[in-house]
Amino acid sequence: MTYENLDAKLINALLGDGRASLRSLAEELDVSVTTISNHLRDLEAEGVVEGYTPIVNYGALGYDVTAIIQLKVEGSALPDITDRLQEQKQMISVYEVTGDYDVIAIGKFTDTDGMNRQIKELLTDADIRESNTSVVLNAVVENQQFDLDIEE
Numbered sequence: 001m002t003y004e005n006l007d008a009k010l011i012n013a014l015l016g017d018g019r020a021s022l023r024s025l026a027e028e029l030d031v032s033v034t035t036i037s038n039h040l041r042d043l044e045a046e047g048v049v050e051g052y053t054p055i056v057n058y059g060a061l062g063y064d065v066t067a068i069i070q071l072k073v074e075g076s077a078l079p080d081i082t083d084r085l086q087e088q089k090q091m092i093s094v095y096e097v098t099g100d101y102d103v104i105a106i107g108k109f110t111d112t113d114g115m116n117r118q119i120k121e122l123l124t125d126a127d128i129r130e131s132n133t134s135v136v137l138n139a140v141v142e143n144q145q146f147d148l149d150i151e152e
Contacts, residue, residue, distance in 0.1 A: 006031065008148040010039055011049070015145055018052045055143050063090075063108040066136035067115050069122075070101035077127030078102060084125075090118065101132070 009029050013020060022040070026033045043049040073081045078096065085094045085105045093106040109115040112135070123131055 003031070003035070005150045006035070007039055007043060007048075008150045010036065010043070012147045012150070014049065014052075015147060058092075058108045062110050065109040065112055065115050066139060067107050067109065067119070068134045068136065069103075069105045069107065069119060070132040070134075071103040071105070071122075071128050072100075072130040073102045074127040074129065077125075081125065081127060084122070088118065090114075101130075 006029065010025065013025055013028055020028075022033045022036050025040075026036045029036065040049065071081065082094055082096060082103060085091050085103070088107070090107045090109055091105050092108055093104075095104045096102065097104050107115065107118070109118070115133075115135075119131070119133055122128065
């Protein structure tokens with residue numbers, strides 16, 4: 001068996017089933033369990049595979065409101081603001097960005113009142129110059145990952 005593209009094939013297999021056993025991955029990719037184990041260990045050590053986690057449907061748990069929060073921040077305060085945002089459990093993504101705003105955060109809330117409270121608390125910070133919040137009406141694609149291209 002050739003090991004060409006084995007890492008990409010292994011990643012794609014894990015994207016299909018992150019709970020797959022080493023044995024089932026080895027069978028699917030037609031290599032030994034030891035080979036899969038070694039490649040997976042290397043991918044983890046290199047930071048390519050960072051963990052194995054379920055994809056949670058927050059809507060099914062009552063977190064029906066998704067908000068996209070854009071912030072303009074005083075330059076030196078950017079690390080403090082992003083730290084505060086990532087410490088808030090409802091913030092599922094926090095990005096430093098280019099463009100009109102400095103930070104984009106995506107949060108999940110059980111209702112608009114909870115969202116409103118958290119945003120107002122955040123906006124009491126004098127280092128936030130401006131904000132814009134959008135409420136998602138319909139999540140067309142969320143938590144999407146993609147298979148790696150494999151050159152044959």
